[in-house]
Amino acid sequence: MTSDQTPAQRLPTLEDVAQVAGVSRATVSRVINNIRNVDPQLHKVVWDAVTATGYVPNRAARSLVTGRTGAIALVVSEAENRAADDPFLGRFFSDPFFGRVVGGVLSVLRPSGVHLALVLAGDEDACAKVVSDVRQGQVDGVVVLSLHPHDPLPRLLADAAVPAVLYGRPAAPMPISYVDVATYQGAKLAADHLIARGCQHVATISGSVDMPAGVDRLNGFREAMAKQGVAYVPSYDGGFTQEGGERAMERLLAEHPEVDGVFVASDVMAQGAMMVLRDRGKSVPDDVAVIGFDDSSAALSSRPPLTTVRQPVEDMAAEMARLLLTRIDQRANRTTSVIFDPDLVQRASA
Amino acid sequence: MTSDQTPAQRLPTLEDVAQVAGVSRATVSRVINNIRNVDPQLHKVVWDAVTATGYVPNRAARSLVTGRTGAIALVVSEAENRAADDPFLGRFFSDPFFGRVVGGVLSVLRPSGVHLALVLAGDEDACAKVVSDVRQGQVDGVVVLSLHPHDPLPRLLADAAVPAVLYGRPAAPMPISYVDVATYQGAKLAADHLIARGCQHVATISGSVDMPAGVDRLNGFREAMAKQGVAYVPSYDGGFTQEGGERAMERLLAEHPEVDGVFVASDVMAQGAMMVLRDRGKSVPDDVAVIGFDDSSAALSSRPPLTTVRQPVEDMAAEMARLLLTRIDQRANRTTSVIFDPDLVQRASA
DNA sequence: TCGAGGGCGGAGAGCGCTCTCCCTTTGTGC
DNA sequence: GCACAAAGGGAGAGCGCTCTCCGCCCTCGA
Incomplete structure (x- = not known):
């Protein structure tokens, strides 16, 4: 800023600072790094x-000598024989999640x-590239959003003992850190709420059952309903998409027109489901009570606003980062999991 | 992978490769960099x-000697005396955009x-940190999502002659590259479509008028309507939020109950507006035709699906990256703008 | 008063890479 | 067969930083 002509040519180095301060390079380094x-x-x-x-x-x-980069990567892993330009990734990025x-x-x-x-x-x-990236010091560690149950990345990371934290429990047990939400507990909140409302004919629209989140939400809900004395809960796979939610609700209404309460395993699917209910002239929550899962922005923008099981995404993501930084700092290869409690966010749909 | 015991201790260097290959470090470097x-x-x-x-x-x-990092930054600039933990940023990230x-x-x-x-x-x-980051070689350049008209970042970047590309024309003219959509043209598409539908009483819900996108969409629409012989178009500020869209539509209906066509300057606002219309018993598009702007995922998830002016966000973002890489590569300080043509995506709402 | 010890600053060796010289080798034309 | 050119490979100098060693000096105790 002093002489704006060509200061960009050579940026000041430690040496320059040392000269100005009248000390050695080492001292400046010490001061800067405290x-x-x-x-x-x-x-x-x-x-x-x-200054x-x-x-x-x-x-x-600095990285060159310390071997640390001061950077971590957020890896979105979508590996399942999918082309690089598959529209799915675009869809994922446009998901508020x-x-x-x-x-x-x-x-x-x-x-x-x-x-x-x-x-x-x-x-x-x-995926292999991610592992080599971190092993050669491109980044110090990774937080991973793994979108599919057969994703090889978690395994690769665990095997390479790379500092990594997953969002959500890995599909297969392995020594790797993760954060997750207590899904069973969340499903129980939904079940208890529907029962407390007096729903007599409860059903559920599940996510893909090959994903841990899909299975857990379904099983957790069934278990909680069983605890309430309801032996059987019809379920329809909505595949975690809005359209899937619509299709599932259509089938559900066709096969169980008496339904008066639905637990939908994601807000996005619930949004679709509620549109179908509306089109069929069913009022929510009077004719059919609907509970979603996630508390995403879809829950607020749907009409009526969705009662849903809140997954504290931001908090969980923050915890991922915290776990990773600790892991990197200690250089110890310990895996940890942190499970968050879900809440029931009560709005108008149930 | 050969001896898995402690190979992670010291990663292979150029020197190691050279030794194995029986050549000098320089040769390996030449091969690797072609x-x-x-x-x-x-x-x-x-x-x-x-291998x-x-x-x-x-x-x-490599960076140390080349002075290049092989990384660029995506800067989300939200500087307007806002606290770091302001919920706005969270809201922005949860926007599919x-x-x-x-x-x-x-x-x-x-x-x-x-x-x-x-x-x-x-x-x-x-913002200042961003500039210094790039000047000292943290990243080679930046693509910028500047969210507010009084954001100082574009100016700082332009002054520092840092390789940078903005999404959207800067609020004040300055020598900096950007990509944008031809807003007037898009607004014209909407206007012509509403006229062609036979709408007699057209209004518009605008975005914040202190943002270029807000102003341009409003003025562009008015100009196009004027060209069609409609001298005056009532407008209501919806502030680019869903709730703002709802409020604006309520006021619009109160003051102009005869309205039969609305151009809403963003899909999200349109979503809110359509909810209000529905609540008021107005059918879309029969009673009121609604056209949005952006073609975001909100356009698809609204009911009825939104007719909207498509802003090719992914293409524009890709072009930003392309422009930036070229700029970095040539080390020449030339500013370029690329303007994309909008499309009218016709769905059910108009 | 002197020696030991501790605190603080300097010197210098690299970290792993690129890139500029320079030398060797081989090819080519007369 | 000789001179020259061109091309491929090696040697080595850093890029800017951290960090280990080392030495100075000051303080404190005997």
């Missing part, structure tokens, strides 16, 4: 020199000065 | 050695091996 006690007076002199020169540490040089995770992760990363890199792992090769 | 002609036979020997050792170039070391941009940018970045870092600039300090 390592060892430096004479308070010198400390000030150095900082003054830093005077407009010095900013060069991350590449993704943004909420990013927001949660950044809320932790920002204060600690760690950078976030975004990585898509579209196929198995890309 | 620089100068290397004897084809040696070429193969080197690559074999690379044998499992070598991956260390990016930090953000994910679509990410997807578009990554589609270009991935093939070229450039990494994407995510940066939030919540206040003016953070």
Whole structure:
């Protein structure tokens, strides 16, 4: 900023600062990194020199010697023989969920000065690349959004003992850290609420049953209903999409027109389901009570606003980041899981 | 993978590869970077050695000498005296728009091996930090999602002559590259369509009029309507939020109950507006035709599906990345703008 | 008064890579 | 057969930083 002509040519280095401050490079480094006690007076002199020169540490040089990059990656893993340009990924990114995770992760990363890199792992090769990326010090660790049960990435990460934290329990048990929500407990909240409302004919629209979240929400709901004395709950697979939710609700109404309460395993599916109910002239919640899952923005924008099981996405994402940073810091290979309690957010649909 | 005991201790370096291949470090470097002609036979020997050792170039070391990082940042700039933990940012991330941009940018970045870092600039300090980040070689350039008209970031970037591309024309003219959609043309599509439908009493719900997108969509629509002989179009500010859209529609109905066609400056607002119409017993499109703007996922999930002006977000984001990479590559400080043509996506609402 | 010890700053060795020289080898034209 | 050119490969100098060692000096106890 001092002489704006060609200062961009060579950026100030530690050496420059040292010269201005009249000390050695090492001392400046110590001051900047707050390592060892430096004479308070010198400390000030150095900082003054830093501001005077407009010095900013060069991350590449620092990484080179420390072996740390000060960056972690958010990996969106979608590997299941899918082409790189498959529209699914686009759909995923346009799902508010993704943004909420990013927001949660950044809320932790920002204060600690760690950078976030975004990585898509579209196929198995890309997964391998992720592992090598982190092993060669491209990033210090990864938080993973794994979208499919047969995703090879979690296994690769676990085997390579790479610092990693998953969102959601891995499909197969393996030594890797993750955060998750207590799904059974959430499903129980929904079940108890529907029973308390006096629903007599309860059904459920499930997510894909090959995904842990899909299975758990379905089984958890059935178990909770059984505890309430309801032996059988009809279920329809909605595949976690809005359209799937519509189709499932159509089938449900056709086969069980007497239904008066539905637990839908995701808000997006619930949104679809409620549209079908409306089209069929069923009022929500008077004719049919609907409970969703996630508390995504879809829950608020649907009409009526959706009663739903809240999954604290931002908090969970923040915890992922926290776990990862700790893991990286301690260099210890310990796996941890943190399970969040779901809430029932009561709105108008049930 | 060969001896899995403690290979993670020291990763293979160029030196190791050179030794295995029986050549010098320089030659391996040349092969890896495809620089100068290397004897084809040696070429193969080197690559074999690379795979044998499992070598991956260390990016930090490379950056240090080349001065390039091979990474760009996606900056979400939200600086307007807003606290870092302001819920607005959370809301923004949960907007599908953000994910679509990410997807578009990554589609270009991935093939070229450039990494994407995510940066939030919540206040003016953070903006300054972005500039210094790039000037000191943290990233090679930035693509910017600037959310507010008085955001200081574009100006800072332009002044610092940092490689940068904005999404959307900057609020004030300045030498900086950007991509945008031909808003007037899009508004004209909407106007012509409403007229062609035979709408007699047309109104518009605008976005925040202190944002270029808000102003342009409003003025563009008015101009197009004027061209069709309609001198005056009532407008209501919906502030680009769903709730704002609801409020605006309520006022519109109160003051102009005869309205039979509305151009709403964003799909999200349109979604809110249509809910109000439905609640008031107005059918869409028979009583009131509604046209949105953006073609976001909200357009598809609303009922009826929204006729809307398509803004090719993914394509525009991809173009941002392309422009930025070119700019970085050529090291020339030239600003470019690319304007995309909007389409009218006709669905059921108009 | 002197020695031991501790606190604090400096010197210098790399981290892994690229890139500029320079040398060797081989090819080519007369 | 000789001179020259061109092309391929090696040596080595850093890029900017951290961190280990080392030495200075000051303090404290005997």
